[in-house]
Amino acid sequence: MTNQPFRSATIDLAAIRNNVGVVKKLVGETEVMAVVKANGYGHGAVEVARAALEAGATWLGVADVDEALALRSAGLQAPILAWLHDPTASFDAAVRNGIDVGVSSVAQLEAVAVAADALNRAGRVHIKVDTGLGRNGAEPSAWRAVFERAAELQGEGRLEVVGLFSHLSNANDDEDRAQLQQFDEAVDLAASVGVVPPIIHLAATAATFRLPETRLSMVRLGIGMYGLSPFDDVTSAELGLIPAMRLEGRVIAVKRVPADSAVSYGYTYRTAGASTLALVGLGYADGIPRLGSNRAPVLINGQRYRVSGRIAMDQFVADVHDGEVAVGDQVVLFGDPAAGHPAVEEWAEAAETINYEVVTRIGQRFKRRYTS
Known part of the structure; x- marks a missing residue:
């Protein structure tokens, strides 16, 4: 046996730096925000943020203020944007x-101004406008009111409007260009009432690669930073990206069974002949998608097998047939296909989801290890 942890997510920080570098080269002078929300898409927010900044990212992006505070507590002093808030949130912290x-609203502007007054310093805001995604962001009918109040608060020295932004649908290039046109209208309207922020941002990873006109003054690099493609028709390797996470477990039991042996809950799998079953101590409590049952790939001793039977809360089985497998052997669920590992996308396809969800849901029972 090895000293490998029972559950291991190995994060290659050199891959993170490579991926940021690829985008930096692509966008030139445009700034890059490294999006590290949701614990860095499951990779570890603090460690990924440090690697991204080393590689030339100049901003960090998170969903909420608590995530931003965790980065500050870790000593990261780069600009951080947090954009999703409880309706009753105080912005003092x-x-x-x-x-x-x-x-996204006048009410949120006022809440930031109240916090700024209490601390006797200007609050920094980015105004988000909805250009057709239908999520957070001021709707077009509210744009003028939001911009005018922002201009007033900025004139009073209570706020600094640092940015104006929106988010694309990634439905198709034509839809995204239509959103860009609407975003341009929002920028023009804001300027007409005196709001001219230094940073205008719209593109996330997909648009950064496919629609250069959306790069503007900053791009938000999310899934691409982790070495995964946002596209169904282009691989990460074709984009020059390296997957950063390798997810591993260990074989915790091995048994030889006769033909027609049933495996796991519901007996959804039976062996075709006499076979060896390898038990792996990972399950849906660890974030392994249960929909991958009987479908998702694993790599054991350099050989590919499939999950056999239903994935349980803490364990699953792989039928290795006549393969040589022993207790303690390493099991790779996914990693870098260039190294021979199954791709995250194979697990996503098996679980009828997307690569974003597969990596983001990886739980805290996994020991995250960092290499560079």
Whole structure:
């Protein structure tokens, strides 16, 4: 047996740096925001943020203020934007710690201003507008009111409008270009009432690669930073990206069984002949998608097998047939296909989801190890 942890997610920080570098080269002088929300898409927010900044990213992006505060507590002083908030949120901690706040309404502008008044310092905001995604962001009918109030608060020295942004649907290039046109209208309207922020941002990973006109003054690099493709028709390797996470477990039991032996709950799998079953101590409590049952690949001793039977809360089985497998052997669920590992996308296809979800849901029972 090895000293490998029972559950292991190995994160290659050199891959993170490579992926940021690829985008930096692509966008030139445009700034890059490294999006590390949701614990860095499951990879570890603090470690990924440090690697991204080393590689030339100049901003960090998170969903909420608590995530931003965790980065500040770790000593990261780069600009951070947090854009999703509880309706009754107080922004005192954000203003105190120099965290930029994404706002979508007059009410949120006022809440940031109240926090700024209490701390006697201007709050930093990015105004988000909805250009057709239908999620957070001020709707077009509210744009003028939001911009005018932002201009007033900025004139009073209570706020600094640092940015204006939106998010694309990635439905198709024509739809995204239509959103860009609407976003341009929002930028023009804001300027007409005196709001001319230094940073205008719209593109996430997909548009950064496919629609250069959307790069503007900053791009938000999310899934691409982790070495995964946002496209169904282009692989990460074709984009020059390297998958950063390798997910591993260990064989914890091996048994030889006769033909027609049933495996796991519901007996959804039976062996075709006399076979060896390898038990792996990973399950849906660890974030392994149960929909991968009987479909998802694993790599054991350099050989590919499939999950056999239903994935349980803490374990699953792989029928290795007549393969040589022993207790303690390494099991790779996914990693870098260039190294011979199954791709994250294979698990996503098996679980009828997307690569974003597969990596983001990886739980805290996994020991995250970092290599560089």
